[in-house]
Amino acid sequence: MDKSGEAYWKATLGLLTKILVVWFLVSFGAGILFADMLNGIHLGGYPLGFWFAQQGSIYIFVALIFIYAKKMGEIDRKFDVHEE
Amino acid sequence: MDLQTTIYLVVGASFALYIGIALWARAGSTSEFYVAGGGVGPRVNGMATAADWMSAASFISMAGLISNMGYGGGLFLMGWTGGYVLLALLLAPYLRKFGKFTVPQFIGDRFYSKSASTVAVVCLLTASLTYVIGQMTGVGVAFSRFLGVSSETGIYVGMGIVFVYAVLGGMKGITYTQVAQYVVLIFAYTVPAIFISLHLTGNPIPQLGLGGDLVGTDMSLLQKLDSIVVDLGFGEYTTTTAGSTLNMFVYTLSLMIGTAGLPHVIMRFFTVPTVAAARSSAGWALVFIAILYTTAPAVGAMAKLNLHSTVNTAVVSGGDLYAVESSIKADERPDWMKRWEKTGLLKFEDKNGDGRIQYYNDKTKNDEAKAKAEAAGWKGNELTVNPDIIVLANPEIALLPNWVIALVAAGGLAAALSTAAGLLLAISSAISHDLVKGVFNPNISEKGELMAGKIAMAVSIFVAGYLGLNPPGFAAGTVALAFGIAASSLFPAIMMGIFSKKMNKEGAIAGMLAGLSITLFYVFAHKGIFFIKGTEYLDLIGGPNPFFGITPEAFGAVGALFNFIVAFVVDKFTKEPPEHIQHLVESVRTPRGSKAVDGAH
Known part of the structure; x- marks a missing residue:
């Protein structure tokens, strides 16, 4: 892989890491490991840990994929590897 | 109009719609048969993926499980949606760039080995076949409950409908019927939930109603539910976990990895026109899935409260x-x-x-x-x-009108049929493309392969129908097995194929076999060898759930980890993959130059 190819892949992996950290924190973190602690806080009638496990993590997953798709598009264009 | 007539009308109309679409979307080439011609837009593909994904289990069983388990039921919600993040980031765009018809074809080409692709075919067939049995029995149950016919008749009718649109249309027919089926099933799921949420909390949006106060009180619904179930000796609804925290953690992870590794889901991303479309399509799929998955916890909790108050x-x-x-x-x-x-x-x-x-x-x-x-x-x-x-x-518990009950019947059938069709396509393309064309007869003509695909599809429908009619004793445990196999064999192999340039065929094959064997070993110890009663060997491994208290359903992630470790160790001691494979990986990683998906080997 040439120089710019390597830089492109590095940028891609950087983005993936950031997204996966959030993915992990909302589901395994807030939804499971820290759920008990967060249940002390309420979001309307929802205890917060319960909300992350049954609602919040799903909404954030959706947002994460669209953010990923958008940022990847930017990286593609920056390194001039986009389609068309 | 009485209930039975209303159900016949609604279900009959939905079937007529599916067959109408099938006649319109006939497949004339292998590209249309395997990947719907590769021209499906990201939103349409997302909707079809959602229908493909949400099975009889999601539609019928999930809310009930959550209702029973309380907070711990969140593992299904997070597991079956979080997998799409992995799919979008780690697999879908790269496999789309690779640009071939099937998952085993990627594994075979990337690991330059017919054996690797054959192992992948075996994993795919086992995972998909076990999964389809559950769908067929689901079709039978829905028919017998709602249409007053025997479960057998139900399965025959279901087979007939799938036969028409899957054999005629292949992926093209399946994609457009799945879009219709999504619309039917999402209405069927949300309409009763809206009625019930409005009734209990005064809020028509179930996702908000679940966090709202009960009508005429200043007590929140969940608080009320907690106090009632605790008073009656059950675990507190909002905090009861599934086994230990560790088990819930590993179970969630297994479902996520399994979801991302299921071939019938991955295949859907071969139908979009570009790499960028594959990325956003995964997001759209999850939007359409989330509509049902965020409603399910409200359905579960509200049904529980309604049942207790009844x-x-x-x-x-x-x-x-x-x-x-x-x-x-x-x-x-x-x-x-x-x-x-x-x-x-x-x-x-x-x-x-x-x-x-x-x-x-x-x-x-x-x-x-x-x-x-x-x-x-x-x-x-x-x-x-x-x-x-x-x-x-x-709908009956909440005393809703007949047409809502009829809609739920049509929705359950749509969920089961759409998933069955997607699985059958994965099975038949593995047979006609990876086995017939890839191994036995590489010189087969386009027309011959299309015919082989249709015959394989017809045969798969009969096998699935037969297994649905005579469910082997293990039917209940099989969906867990499908996820275990996808997580422990297919997902790691594909991921290493993309993210490691140096991973060689010896490592990949050893990893797949190791992940698969240890998962099967653990599952069979609990459920019997090939699920035959009486052949459990729990004593041998030291009692139930010996591995840190992890249940067999949750073991896929451990199998995946084992796969990765074995693959990297074997890779260290065997020779590097050839130069052209490393170039292949580089090209898979960059979107430019993506072309229409084709089947050339």
């Missing part, structure tokens, strides 16, 4: 749950309970002979609840409710 009048009045007159009289129980008693999914037994129904947890560890039940003269729980009826009986 049998115990003190739930609504706020009086003493253990007072004699709080439990309803058995001969005054509502009609829907009597209807479901006939199916055996709901049972009432008057253990203390007082003519009233007591519904509580008689095995509770809560001393206060135990003492109250004894003082009230309760002699054991008298009502058993199969979780599967929560969604199906929900």
Whole structure:
């Protein structure tokens, strides 16, 4: 892989890491490991840990994929590897 | 119009729609048959993926499981949606760039080995076949409950419908029927939920209603539910976990990895025109899935509250749950309970002979609840409710009009049929493309392969139908197995193929076999060798759940980890993959130059 190819892949992996950290924190973190602690806080009638496990993590997953798709598009264009 | 006629009309109309689409979307080439010509837009593909993904289990069983498990049920919600993040980031765009028809073809080409692709075909066939059995039995159940025909007749009708649009249209026919099926199933799921949420909380949006206050009180719905179930000796709804925290963690991870590794889901991303479309399409798929998945917890919790208030009048009045007159009289129980008693999914037994129904947890560890039940003269729980009826009986419990009940019947069938069709396509393309063309007859013509694909599809439908009619004793455990296989064999192999340039064929094959064997070993120890009763060997591994208390359903992630470790160790001691494979990986990683998906080997 040439120089710019390597830089492109590095940028891609950087983005993936950031997204996966959030993915992990909302589901395994807030939804499971820290759920008990967060249940002390309420979001309307929802205890917060319960909300992350049954609602919040799903909404954030959706947002994460669209953010990923958008940022990847930017990286593609920056390194001039986009389609068309 | 009576209920039965309404159901026939609604279900009949939905079937006519699917067949109409099938006739319009006939496949004329292998590209149309395998990948719908590669021209499906990201939103349409997302919707089809959602229908493909949401099976009879998501539609019928999930809310009931959540209702039973409470907070711990969140593992299904997070597991079955979080997998799409992995799919979008780690697999879908790269496999789309690779640009071939099937998953085993990627594994075979990337690891320059016919053996690797054959191992992948075996994994794919096992995972998809076990999964499709569940769908076929689901079709049978939905038919027999709602149309008053036998489960056998139901499966024959289901086979006939799938046959028409899957054999005629292949992926093209399946994609456009799945879009229609998504619309049917999402209406069927959300309409009753909206009615019930409005009734209980005054908020028509179930996702908000679940976090709202009960109508006419300043107590939140979840607080009320918690206090009632705890008073009756059950675990607190909003905090009860599934086993240990570690088990819930690993179980969630296994479902996520398994979701991302299921071939019938991955295949859907071969139908979009570009790499960028594959990325956003995964997002759209999750949007359409999330509409149902965020409604499910509301359905589960509200059904639980409704059920308790049906049998115990003190739930609504706020009086003493253990007072004699709080439990309803058995001969005054509502009609829907009597209807479901006939199916055996709901049972009432008057253990203390007082003519009233007591519904509580008689095995509770809560001393206060135990003492109250004894003082009230309760002699054991008298009502058993199969979780599967929560969604199906929900409209009846809430006394909704007939057309809503008919809609739920059509929705359950749409969910089962759309998933079955997607699985059947994965099975038949593995046979016609990876085995017939890839191994036995590489020179087969385009026309010949299309014919082979259609024959493989027809045969798969008959095999699936046969297995649905004569479910092997293991039917219940099989979906867990499908996820275990996808997680422990396919996902790691594909991921290493993309993210490691140096991973060679020896490492990949050893990893797949190792991950698969250890997962099967652990599952079979609990459930019997190939699920044959009496062949469990728990003593050999030291009792149930010996590995840190992890249940066999949750073991896929451990299998995946084992796969990765074995693959990297073997890779270290064997020679690097050839130069052209490393170039292949580089090209898969960059979007430019993506072309229409084709089948060339």
